[in-house]
Amino acid sequence: MKYADLHIHTNFSDSTFTPEEVAVAADEKGLSAIAICDHDCVDGIEPCQKEASRFGIEVVPGIELTVEKHDAEIHILGYFIGSKVEWFRSKLDDMRKDRIGRIYKMVEKLNAVGVNVNAEDVFKLAGRGAVGRLHLAQAMIKTGKVKGLREVFGKYIGFQKPCYVPHVKFTPREAIETILKTGGVPVLAHPGIMNKDEYIPELMEYGLKGIEVYHTDHKAGVVKHYEELCRQYGLLATGGSDCHGLGKGRVLIGTTRVPYELVERLKAKAEEIRNESR
Ligand code: AMP
Ligand code: FE
Ligand code: FE
Ligand code: ZN
Helix, strand or coil, rough: CCEEEEECCCCCCCCCCCCCHHHHHHHHHHEEEEEEEECCCCCCHHHHHHHHHHHCCCEEEEEEEEECCCCEEEEEEEECCCCCCCCHHHHHHHHHHHHHHHHHHHHHHHHHCCCCCCCHHHHHHCCCCCCCCHHHHHHHHCCCCCHHHHHHHHHHCCCCCCCCCCCCCCCCCHHHHHHHHCEEEEEEHHHHCCHHHHHHHHHHHHCCEEEEEECCCCCCHHHCCCCCCCEECEEEEECCECCCCCCCCCCCCCCCCCCCCCCCHHHHHHHHHHHHHC
């Protein structure tokens, strides 16, 4: 059987693994395909493809976009996106610039409550990619003021916690339409974390094509629930580990995987989307 892990980050967002290290790890796990889904960045895709081709591993070009509702943070994955489309790349550039301003604002809030973290340390951890809260979390833990990710997100920078600062305003419709316009397939990421199923019909109106049913943070009951929702709504059921290298402690690549056939179904769906827009 051939398998794919369709949700993997590189150090072009908040993983500690370079794209090349991701390819090597995918080979060690015996995967036939992986999808690189960095937050707001597509620069990890090509170097990963190059390295993975040595092992005969297919790398699906992907993205993970963040949008917000007043009461929820929603992550939208895009598969087979047009990672070389110029307007898309420049939009992502803008979003990454906004992430920098957002870190300064969160650092200011943290300093005000006595967590003395330095913005430059956070940027150093992020390197050349998209800086985010996981980098900030790592810098906070280094100060010794906070114990671990649970405390960091639970008390300080989790969604709508006291030191949280929202992303630049990006609506669910904009995110889904952006992915579609590049020729990609929009999929709702890890809905079990968001826990707001009532938004799914609205996302489908904008063009959502699938749900990430299989995910590290989805227990068996949650998986069953979303498998059923996919059947009911006629959506693709995708899955991936959401591996962040050592960023969340354990290397997850390959621990959640789906049959390779799903890659072919996503490819066919992307083809459909491209034909429709012609
Ligand atoms: P950002 O894109 O800056 O909003 O950061 C979002 C990222 O922070 C997610 O993709 C996760 O990697 C991480 N994150 C968010 N909430 C948690 C949490 N409760 N525990 C660990 N990591 C989290
Ligand atoms: Fe992340
Ligand atoms: Fe996510
Ligand atoms: Zn992710």
